[in-house]
Amino acid sequence: xxxxxxxxxxxxxxxxxxxxxxxxxxxxxxxxxxxxxxxxxxxxxxxxxxxxxxxxxxxxxxxxxxxxxxxxxxxxxxxxxxx
Numbered sequence: 515x516x517x518x519x520x521x522x523x524x525x526x527x528x529x530x531x532x533x534x535x536x537x538x539x540x541x542x543x544x545x546x547x548x549x550x551x552x553x554x555x556x557x558x559x560x561x562x563x564x565x566x567x568x569x570x571x572x573x574x575x576x577x578x579x580x581x582x583x584x585x586x587x588x589x590x591x592x593x594x595x596x597x
Contacts, residue, residue, distance in 0.1 A: 525572050525573075528572055528573060529572045530550070532572075532580070532584065533550035534550050535584060536550070536584050536587045536588055536591075537549055537550045539584065539588045540587075540588050540591045540592060540595075543588060543592050544591075544592045544595045544596075546595055548591075
């Protein structure tokens with residue numbers, strides 16, 4: 515995976531789907547309208563990306579780990595909303 519190259523479209527799709535699912539779960543649980551905010555665009559003359567270069571490696575080893583990560587985000591967000 516190139517250090518400075520554009521992210522793989524599949525990686526961007528996985529990232530978008532994960533955070534969209536998290537946002538929908540937060541909305542369902544809390545009743546508060548939500549949407550993921552993932553603004554990824556090249557910046558500067560160097561063509562660098564304005565987000566973590568780890569997007570190339572976004573994913574989970576198992577579906578269980580995917581579910582655990584999503585559940586933690588939903589739990590944390592709904593706790594913050596309730597507070």
